[in-house]
Amino acid sequence: MTKVNRRVALKVVGTTLGAGAFAQAMAPLREWARDLSLDEFLQRHYRELDKEEMERVLRRLEEETAAEYGRDVHIRDVRPMEDVQFGYALNLSVCIGCRRCAEACHEENNHDRATNNSYIRVLEMDQGSFDLEQGNATYDHEVPAPGKYYLPVQCQQCDNPPCVDVCPVQATWKESDGIVVVDYNWCIGCRYCEAACPYHARRFNWHKPELAPEDINPDQAYLSNRIRPAGVVEKCTFCLHRTREGRLPACLEACPTGARVFGNLLDPDSEIRWVLENKRVFVLKEELGTRPRFFYFFDE
Amino acid sequence: MGSSHAATYPRFLWQLFKLGFEGTWRFYAWMTVLTAVALVGANAWAHQVVEGMGLTGMSDHVSWGLYIANFTFGVGLAAGAVMMVIPAYLYDDHEMHSVVLIGEMLAIAAISLCLAFVLADLGRPDRFWHLLPGLGRFNWPISMLTWDVIVLNGYLLLNLHITGYLLYMRFLGRKPAKRWYLPFVFLSIFWAVSIHTVTAFLYSGLGGRPFWNSALLAPRFIASAFITGPAFVILLLQVVRRYSDFHIGDGPLRTLASVLRVTVLLNLFMLGSELFTAFYTGGAHATAAKYLFFGSHGKHGLVPWIWSAVAFNVASALLLHLPASRTSKLVLNVACALAFVGVWIEKGMGLIVPGFVPSTLHELVEYAPSLTEWRVTAGIWALCLMILTVSIKVALPVLSGRLGLQGTAPARSPAHPNPTRAIPPTEPAERSAAPVAE
Numbered sequence: 108m109t110k111v112n113r114r115v116a117l118k119v120v121g122t123t124l125g126a127g128a129f130a131q132a133m134a135p136l137r138e139w140a141r142d143l144s145l146d147e148f149l150q151r152h153y154r155e156l157d158k159e160e161m162e163r164v165l166r167r168l169e170e171e172t173a174a175e176y177g178r179d180v181h182i183r184d185v186r187p188m189e190d191v192q193f194g195y196a197l198n199l200s201v202c203i204g205c206r207r208c209a210e211a212c213h214e215e216n217n218h219d220r221a222t223n224n225s226y227i228r229v230l231e232m233d234q235g236s237f238d239l240e241q242g243n244a245t246y247d248h249e250v251p252a253p254g255k256y257y258l259p260v261q262c263q264q265c266d267n268p269p270c271v272d273v274c275p276v277q278a279t280w281k282e283s284d285g286i287v288v289v290d291y292n293w294c295i296g297c298r299y300c301e302a303a304c305p306y307h308a309r310r311f312n313w314h315k316p317e318l319a320p321e322d323i324n325p326d327q328a329y330l331s332n333r334i335r336p337a338g339v340v341e342k343c344t345f346c347l348h349r350t351r352e353g354r355l356p357a358c359l360e361a362c363p364t365g366a367r368v369f370g371n372l373l374d375p376d377s378e379i380r381w382v383l384e385n386k387r388v389f390v391l392k393e394e395l396g397t398r399p400r401f402f403y404f405f406d407e
Numbered sequence: 408m409g410s411s412h413a414a415t416y417p418r419f420l421w422q423l424f425k426l427g428f429e430g431t432w433r434f435y436a437w438m439t440v441l442t443a444v445a446l447v448g449a450n451a452w453a454h455q456v457v458e459g460m461g462l463t464g465m466s467d468h469v470s471w472g473l474y475i476a477n478f479t480f481g482v483g484l485a486a487g488a489v490m491m492v493i494p495a496y497l498y499d500d501h502e503m504h505s506v507v508l509i510g511e512m513l514a515i516a517a518i519s520l521c522l523a524f525v526l527a528d529l530g531r532p533d534r535f536w537h538l539l540p541g542l543g544r545f546n547w548p549i550s551m552l553t554w555d556v557i558v559l560n561g562y563l564l565l566n567l568h569i570t571g572y573l574l575y576m577r578f579l580g581r582k583p584a585k586r587w588y589l590p591f592v593f594l595s596i597f598w599a600v601s602i603h604t605v606t607a608f609l610y611s612g613l614g615g616r617p618f619w620n621s622a623l624l625a626p627r628f629i630a631s632a633f634i635t636g637p638a639f640v641i642l643l644l645q646v647v648r649r650y651s652d653f654h655i656g657d658g659p660l661r662t663l664a665s666v667l668r669v670t671v672l673l674n675l676f677m678l679g680s681e682l683f684t685a686f687y688t689g690g691a692h693a694t695a696a697k698y699l700f701f702g703s704h705g706k707h708g709l710v711p712w713i714w715s716a717v718a719f720n721v722a723s724a725l726l727l728h729l730p731a732s733r734t735s736k737l738v739l740n741v742a743c744a745l746a747f748v749g750v751w752i753e754k755g756m757g758l759i760v761p762g763f764v765p766s767t768l769h770e771l772v773e774y775a776p777s778l779t780e781w782r783v784t785a786g787i788w789a790l791c792l793m794i795l796t797v798s799i800k801v802a803l804p805v806l807s808g809r810l811g812l813q814g815t816a817p818a819r820s821p822a823h824p825n826p827t828r829a830i831p832p833t834e835p836a837e838r839s840a841a842p843v844a845e
Contacts, residue, residue, distance in 0.1 A: 296530020305615025
């Protein structure tokens with residue numbers, strides 16, 4: 108063999124080996140790509156889907172849930188009601204920190220069972236202090252503990268939401284009734300919104316959620332509690348699949364002390380309006396200019 | 408203008424492509440090692456895509472980590488290359504002019520690195536097309552991330568055009584037309600500043616993250632970019648000089664070292680200003696700084712990182728101001744390596760991670776990169792070095808005139824790569840090696 112020929116042969120062998128090794132390295136993607144249907148890959152943004160397309164998407168998602176989780180669920184597209192602006196208030200004087208709200212959220216919203224995820228975090232705070240740094244979100248003892256009060260925090264549904272501003276693909280937006288939602292089929296998983304949120308309200312699906320069929324809440328909506336895919340961001344939606352149909356959020360129904368008040372800010376006879384007009388309410392991190400729709404108050 | 412570009416341009420690309428597979432045993436060994444590391448990274452990434460981002464060390468508390476840290480650093484590296492363009496084109500430094508294309512190719516490799524790290528950080532890389540203007544829904548001008556997509560890709564295209572055009576003209580043996588590259592060169596100077604400014608704005612625009620929410624962040628990013636760029640190029644030019652017959656004088660090294668002497672001090676000064684404001688005032692801005700430098704509530708994960716960065720940066724500043732840094736390449740090279748690593752830590756583990764610790768509800772959750780993250784990171788760096796190696800390797804014979812349309816070399820070039828210098832540094836002929844006619 109001449110020197111030139113040997114060189115060519117070596118190059119051919121080298122290139123073949125390299126290409127083979129590359130295919131081998133990327134092999135895990137093959138299975139993943141098989142599970143990704145073309146319809147899912149090409150699906151348009153929520154706000155670009157017409158009624159018929161939405162219907163097809165919902166049926167496809169139901170089929171996927173049945174196949175992957177072994178449970179027949181009903182997924183609806185629940186739209187905002189006219190003349191409704193939702194608001195939420197929480198009475199810190201009566202909250203005892205039992206975390207029933209967080210648990211109800213966990214079940215209602217089909218959260219991953221393995222991580223015990225919830226959209227609500229309850230901070231145990233020292234009486235006489237509002238220093239979040241002294242708060243403790245991982246307390247594990249009988250409540251209410253002496254000398255403590257409790258501060259549940261969830262999405263504040265800001266009127267000036269930094270999470271919406273930063274999203275590079277408009278996968279998250281504020282709906283006409285004030286609820287900030289995520290299109291889980293449009294989110295690219297960059298987590299910029301998670302960095303931007305000042306309230307630790309957003310969660311990322313680090314793994315595919317784990318749920319036993321009997322644990323699944325089958326009453327689901329596209330923008331709220333349907334089981335989220337891996338790799339996307341999710342958040343509290345004020346249980347829009349309930350509240351947009353006149354029911355109350357799951358966290359409120361679970362509260363044993365009546366600390367939570369939810370309603371339509373445009374309705375002058377609503378309890379939420381009474382609280383805002385008669386209590387000295389405040390919002391978290393007002394100085395950031397996020398204008399939350401979630402209010403806190405003490406009884407005296 | 409006789410021959411049509413439709414015929415010569417493919418030939419130009421084909422020649423470069425062929426050249427990318429030719430080399431000494433050192434070249435093959437180097438590329439084999441890089442390929443192996445890149446494949447390990449590719450495999451780790453494939454697993455991450457399939458099994459989920461849970462394979463990383465990130466959490467809902469620290470939701471960005473090593474990938475975004477490297478992305479941020481890479482933007483600085485790309486922007487830093489402009490420190491060769493400014494002397495070459497604005498100050499008419501002819502020696503710099505002859506090597507400026509190496510800086511522009513570094514910019515190309517570094518931007519590729521940034522884009523790869525962004526892709527690695529996405530939870531849904533399959534939805535990448537949602538980011539494409541026209542196809543997806545591009546949240547411009549509100550989202551700073553869309554600005555970053557524009558400026559990074561714009562910078563990539565600018566540098567691809569400038570290097571591609573100049574090399575092609577050199578290949579044809581023609582004098583490049585100023586209007587086809589000079590406006591782009593000047594645009595690239597402003598553009599280089601913009602890429603790092605926009606990247607800083609990604610973080611400094613977040614009101615909920617006091618550690619980042621500082622007007623000094625963009626100036627700090629620029630200063631540190633002008634450390635990493637020159638430091639890397641000083642080392643790179645010596646490597647190129649050692650392993651090719653392309654002539655590189657000491658002039659560019661001296662110029663870049665002068666830049667470095669200023670920027671290392673500027674960077675330390677701005678770090679000091681940040682620390683003064685944080686610790687003298689206290690409050691929210693200081694909690695992250697306190698955790699970073701001293702640990703808090705019994706957690707000290709970042710303390711060794713940041714003090715290493717400070718030690719490296721201070722040591723490089725001291726070395727660069729020793730007279731020996733002008734005479735001894737060893738001192739200069741050690742200073743450059745220290746500065747490079749120091750800034751890498753400072754802008755990564757020392758800046759991205761503490762932005763999340765404590766979290767917005769003041770929970771102190773620590774972060775350490777997982778093995779998957781280290782593998783992917785090493786793989787992306789290897790890929791970037793492959794791009795850099797091959798692009799410099801194929802460009803040099805064109806630049807020195809050895810590879811051209813005529814196929815044969817001008818008389819002064821040797822037929823084979825020669826490890827010794829072909830042209831002594833003082834010979835006036837060296838100016839003809841410049842890619843651009845003056």
